[in-house]
Amino acid sequence: MNKITESAKALLPELIGIRRDFHEYPEISQHEERTAKKVAEYLKAMGVDEVIENVGGHGVIGVIKGAKEGGVVALRADMDALQIKEETGAEYRSKNEGVMHACGHDNHMTGLLGAAKLLLERRDEIAGTVKLVFQPAEEMSPVGGSRGILESGVLDDIGAIYGLHVWPDLPHGTVGVKAGPLMAATDHFTITIHGKSAHGAKPDQGNDAVVLGAQFVMAAQSIVSRRVSPLDNAVVTFGIFHAGTRYNIIAGECVLDGTVRTLNEKTRDMIEDALRKQLDALCLQSGATADIVYGRGYPALVNHADDVALIRKTAVSLFGEENVVDVEFPAMPAEDFSFYLKEKKGAFVWLGTAKEGQEAWPLHNSHFDVDEDILWRGAALLAQTAIDYLAAK
16 A cells, blocks of 8 residues: 555645635634535545534534554544635635635645545554544634534544644644643633713813723733743733724723633633732722623643654654654644543644745735645644554554
């Protein structure tokens, strides 16, 4: 049998066609009807042993049984797109106006479908069962589609789960691996400060919510700079500051909307507590009142060391040591794969897409696209990781 990389390369024309179809018809979280239907059709056509549909919403699970008895491992790809108007100019650009696969999930699905084909060609090498998880609603923080997949019970019997994400911060074709925290927890807060409106010429008769909001934003900057260890990572970002109705009216209300990103639970708890206490102090000082709604989103994505070692070894065997990057620092975006890793062993890796001489547009950007040569690499890595994991059990 051909080396798995050679077999994967031979699939590339087919994978490109599949990826472009997904890319042209993106669907947002909880609306992945067409996407799920196409995934199920592809899996049935290639002959997987079982296809389970409508798992945790529009989730699809494919089951491949090896020729030998053994454990159970899962491979996961996410399915949803983002509410972004595509500006790539590609011939296969989105036909769904205002929706785009700007986070690369079209590549993830395609890679996993390619992995399915490679695994089916290699049943004799599989000592156990592989579950292919096509998950909806990854972008739907704070809930996330992984929770529905886990609650369905379909993964209760797995020993580990693996996944990957295309990553424009790494060179094309490289695999980024890191044990421990790889991506951040993401929380969302909304603060409403209730002051008192008045004429703009008589500020003493009001309680200016603009000034109070500004004071709070500036005070909150000290939380990370003075309360978080320099050896830890945390972000407090205010993305929305909304107050006032007219230039000559003292604003009676201010709404602040923001996010907190952390890598460990103690820091996460501390920042939430500090925001609440700073808000209480502002109200005590000013006589205003305020409300805070603090929502916990995805936890930090923390990779299991032995699973990272396994997928790193697999990546080296496929692509060479020079194409495997030991990631030094985690990234502060979030990923709901983190929920799987809180309940199961496993690892999540980055697959680099930045090509020398080309602008590497960031994820969630209207220009984001990849060189489709990356597809065979993702397929080979996922398939061989499953085979290697089961062989080691």
